[in-house]
Amino acid sequence: MGHSFVVTGGGRGIGKAVVERLLGDRNTVVAVEHDPAALDWAGPRVIPVIGDAADEEVAAWAADLAQESGPLRGWVNNAAVFRDASVHSAPIAEVRALIAANLDLAVVGCATAVRHFLDAGTPGAIVNVTSHQATRAVPGGLPYATAKAATEGLTRSLAVEYGRRGIRVNAVAPGTVATERYEAFMAAQPPESAAAVEEQLATLHPLGRVAAPAEVASVVAHLLSDDASFVNGATIPVDGGRTVLGLDPEAR
Structure with a gap:
């Protein structure tokens, strides 16, 4: 019997890539999604939880299902809410709610995983998916950037408390990352400017391109594995060098 994992937002994009990567070695993955259609592709060792x-x-519920399938080894908090808001124009209650919407996903996932690991008396690993925006904010993204920065603080605090x-x-x-959301964004660009927009996004990354979801998933899988047994409290940029670039062209 392999291990089990929980991946929130596991139906599309980075989450789907993480699920697919973790399925090796007879593992079972519980994928939490709010949209049932996002998991139409799921095979027999992917257990869907809709909610x-x-x-x-x-x-x-997700943790219990995972534990029934094999020892719960890891938890990935990938689910996110993407909505921009600015404090000068949006109601403050809306801004606060958007921050909470993203931060709550990480807090609830981390708390659930920690409690299950402690109750089972077994070691475990948690990976939170944040964003380059946690350290390099972009205009309009205040709720998302704030929540992701807080999630990185949560990551460090939990690492210290439960290591x-x-x-x-x-x-x-x-x-x-070239997720479905990225592809939809590109498809919505006027044909005459789409190539220029794609090139601009590529130049934000010193490697000269955007990432594939599988490239992020490989780092997540590493952090969950015994190969990363002495890595704790770290935030690993998987951004092709974007956060170490000088002035971010997107901020101009």
Whole structure:
């Protein structure tokens, strides 16, 4: 019998790539999604849980299903809410709600995973998916950037508090990734400017291109594995060097 994992937002983009990567070695993955159609592709070792990953009951259900399939080895908080808002124009209640919407996903997932690892008396690993925006904010993205920065603080705090209990907590901070959301954004560009927009996004990354979801998933899988057994409290940029670039062209 392999291990089991929980991946929130596991139906598309980075989450789907993580699920696919973790399925090796007879593992089982519980994928939490709010949209059932996002998991139409799921095979026999992918257990779908349809619901809000920030709901404590949904998260507990996912953990129980994972444990029934094999020892719960790791938890990936990937689900996110993408909505821009600015404090000068949006109601403050809306801004606060958007920050909470993203931060709650990480807090609930981390708390559920920690409790299950402690109850089982087994070590475990958690990976939070944050963003380059946690350290390099872009205009309009205040709620998302704020929540992701807080999630990186949460990652460090949990790593310190539970490291001695055998629980490692790390994060990955992607740059631009060619997910379905990225493809939809590109498809919405006017034909005459689409190539220029794509080139601009590529130049934000010193490697000269955006990432594939599988490239982020490989780092997540590494952090969950024994190969990263002494990595704890780290946020790993998976951004092709975007955060170490000088002035971010997107901020101009």
